[in-house]
Amino acid sequence: MTNTIGEFATAKLLFCIGTNMTEAHPVAATYLKNGVRSGTKLIVVDPRRQELADYAHIFAQLRVGSDIAFLNGVMNVLIAENLYDNRFVEDNCENFDDLVAKVAEYPPSRAARISGVPEKTIIEIARMLGTIKPAMVIYTLGITEHNTGKRNVMSLANLQMLLGNMGVEGGGVNPMRGQNNVQGACDMGALPNMYCGYQRVAVPEISEKFARFWGVDGLSTREGLKIAEMTNGLPAGKVKAFWIFGENLVATEPDIGHISHCLNSAEFLVVQDIFRNETTPYADVILPSAAWCEDDGTFTNTERRVSRVRKIKEAPGEARPNWWIFKEVARRWGYDWPSNSGRDLWDREIAPLCPAFAGITFDRMDAIGGIQWPCPSEDHPGTAVLHRDGRFSRGKGNFQAIDWVPSAEEPDETYPFVLSTGRRLVHYHSRTQTGRAKGLNERMPEERADISIPDAERLGIANGETIRVVSRRGSVKIKANVSKRMPQGMVWMSFHFWETNANRLLSGDTASFDPDTLTPSYKACAVKIEKMA
Amino acid sequence: MGTSLVTAVINGKTLTAQPGMTIMQAARAKGIKIPSLCYHPALESSGACRICLVEVEKHPKLLPACTTPLSEGMVIFTHSPKAVAARRFVVEMILIRHPLDCFSCESNGRCDLQDLAYELGIEKSPFQEEGNVCTDYALDDTNPFYIRDMNKCVVCGRCVRACDWQSGYHAVDFQFRGIKTTVNPPVGMKLEDSDCVFCGQCVQACPVGALIERKSIGQGRSWETEKVRTTCAYCGVGCQLDLHVKGEKIVRVTGTEEGMPNRGRLCVKGRFGYDFIYSEERLTKPLIRVRKGDMKSGDDLFREASWDEALDLVASRFKEVIERHGSDAVGGVSCARSLNEDSYSMQKLFRMVFKTNNIDHCARV
Ligand code: SF4
Ligand code: SF4
Ligand code: SF4
Ligand code: FES
DSSP states (O other): OOSOGGGGGTOSEEEEESOOHHHHSHHHHHHHHHHHHTTOEEEEEOSSOOHHHHHOSEEEOOOTTOHHHHHHHHHHHHHHTTOSOHHHHHHHEEOHHHHHHHHTTOOHHHHHHHHOOOHHHHHHHHHHHHHSOOEEEEEOHHHHSSTTHHHHHHHHHHHHHHTTOSSSTTOSEEEOOSBTTHHHHHHTTOBTTEETTTEETTOHHHHHHHHHHHTOSOOOOSOOOOHHHHHHHHHHTSOOEEEEESOOHHHHSSOHHHHHHHHHTOSEEEEEESBOOSSGGGOSEEEEBOOTTSSOEEEEOTTSEEEEEOOOSOOSTTOBOHHHHHHHHHHHTTOOOOOOSHHHIIIIIIHHHOGGGTTOOHHHHHHHOOEESOOOSTTOOOOSSSSGGGOBTTBSEEOOOOOOOOOSSOOOSSSOEEEEEEOOSSOOTTSTTGGGSTTHHHHOOSOEEEEEHHHHHHHTOOTTOEEEEEOSSOEEEEEEEEETTSOTTEEEEESOSSTTOGGGTSOOOGGGSOTTTOOOOTTOEEEEEEEOO | OOSOOEEEEETTEEEEEOTTOBHHHHHHHTTOOOOOSSOOTTSOOOOOSOTTEEEETTOSSOEETTTSBOOTTOEEESSOHHHHHHHHHHHHHHHHHSOOOGGGOTTTTSOHHHHHHHHHTOSSOGGGGSSOOOOOOOOBOOSSSEEEOGGGOOOOOHHHHIIIIIIOOOOOEEESOGGGOEEESSTTOOGGGSSOOOOOHHHHHOSSSSEEEGGGTTTOOGGGOEEEEEEOSSBTTOOEEEEEEETTEEEEEEEOTTOTTTTTOOOHHHHHOOGGGGOTTBOOSOEEEOSOOOGGGOOOOEEEOOHHHHHHHHHHHHHHHHHHHOGGGEEEEEOSSSOHHHHHHHHHIIIIISOOOOEEEOTTO
């Protein structure tokens, strides 16, 4: 996020698109609700009439996968009615003419046709954005988990630059990261093209710096493979040995049959985890690790705040800290790593290697709590709002002309429904944790597929009736939840329960992924619904 | 900002405060404790309980510190005989209906009512003579997260305000009148069927033992536990939470009131989702595959191994593959749930030791 969660309570206008915040980021949603109560205006854009819509001043129920057309339509109105920030665009942005030409192709009438959002709502939204400034754009995986994920994000950046809503409190582009430390995993360089601190592997000076610091001769400047390329590389014979740390890929990647086949083809597979799960049976070696509360270290939240995580107990049996496991393997290759604790690793390696985290230390965090990066020095308070005064990290902000393209798998005659998948309030991912927490499982012991009232009526499906949801990959038997929050033609399911795991239905074919990020289309898959005999 | 500070005197001490602060806020900011019950710093004051009455010079009536703005030149006595007498009367009134079974109450030792009675030297209510007027509400214990004992409710309304403001719901509210007043979900509705999302914010706000986390029962008394601050293991909000720990056991979890970004707020997962770490099903030993087999057969295809054996095997098999097929024939996926220091170490292993950039994580689920 460029801004902070606390600003949800004080912003003038919130534009929430593709975020089911009350379930996926509940505490963040409490600030949004406080804001709305104290006068913040709220625009919610989502295929489902989910809880956020209850608080919204304008709710736009768009079709799955039509985000770019919708956003281009909004920008079309902003430009046509001269409601954009001419000054900001002039001073801080490039490529404006391309944007103007592109969005000219999306008058509200066309945007409405594609997105299903009425023309008048598109105009109303544009006018609200054009007159109430600044506005925060907030989104989640509803934007990214599409074949156009990256382009969806760029469209939102276009919108905020056009409105001049960058670098100010109550503005910015704010993706809410899903997992507790997905921000941190990126920050730490668990990315094929970046070292920790977003330093590119392809830049020779950078790789030399890391080589010097680590005391080795040369490091590869060739960018690595993304997850899907690695897993697909297994049956192709390109990747032979694979190490999965803490991810239950079989349950969380799309198309369970496909990912199982991939893992089965590994010549050597290491799985490092705290529980046996659907992925461990494929392993050659399973390494037991310390869990939350069993080691000292840090997490970074979605607003770039690095906070302490503390140990209160020993790991059970012989389970060991994860960093210790990596260090021990390095030792067997003849390298003696100096750090022996989370504190050592942060203070003596991560902070010195990464200018963005240089001023963050364990002592400081212990004294004052979490600190938001960039924090270049120990006397720096941390950074709440990025790009202050319109300064972007790479000079001027670049407008991108972006065309709408349909989802990879559009509904058709045989598979007339769109399936979107996601998370529910009380559970988390494949439930390795929440399934073992007393109370949570009792509150939600099984998954149901949400379908709309008109569809249920048409197909003669009663609430709670067991149905079959079928895609080109497979089928799932599941109880129906007939919900007034669902639009016609849509099915919504989570991936929390193995038996009813929606990932069985999704496509694992990278042709259906975002071509740039290789993010699977978790939000758009064509299915049909069958009544059981 | 810009407007000048307010100067006043509390218990003989001169202090300054931001304009608009209440007497309570100004006093707390300077470390002066004014007894209170319905006041909660994160919630709007309601002035409901009258415990915080203080004497202010030139004011004939006692004033509630939690709702009265501090004004220039006020001279305040928090413990004047008149204020203490009024406070004593309020506590004695509450104790008419409040059960005195502190011994077995989970809140024993961290109860604001108990502290007040102790401070005022009250053992029991002098008004209690006319028979037992304790209410006799059934325990509401059908939900899996927390237990409501309305007999212990002091009607401070903190739970109602916490639900309303800190969670943004309105699942519970006052019901009935007079001595029978309690806080409940809508009439005739069970909590499980109400708007309640079981965030437990009300439980954290309750100053007495009326709302208690179910999993905490019998796990440890407040004086046996130590508070350890940490970060939630679930979503990207990164809420700060206090683990109340006895030995190696988490007794309960509360949101860190001054912690950012959540300022004391938590959701159901952060507050109640902690016990997976104690599961009997945890992996406790390295395991090595003995044979390929049908994943669904249910046989165990693994045997236990020592760390040395398992790590030697991992190191040598990776070495072998890299020697045969080059560095880019190995790859790894890091964990988006684990510590920064773990992800750093994993990418370091792949880059520095294996010489490949084939390292990624599930940034997208
Ligand atoms: S648990 Fe949360 S939602 Fe339920 S009554 Fe308490 S504060 Fe309200
Ligand atoms: S349940 Fe607790 S917080 Fe709620 S009114 Fe009663 S005493 Fe106060
Ligand atoms: S308490 Fe809830 S909202 Fe806060 S970090 Fe944990 S899961 Fe997220
Ligand atoms: S604390 Fe002031 S009236 Fe209750």
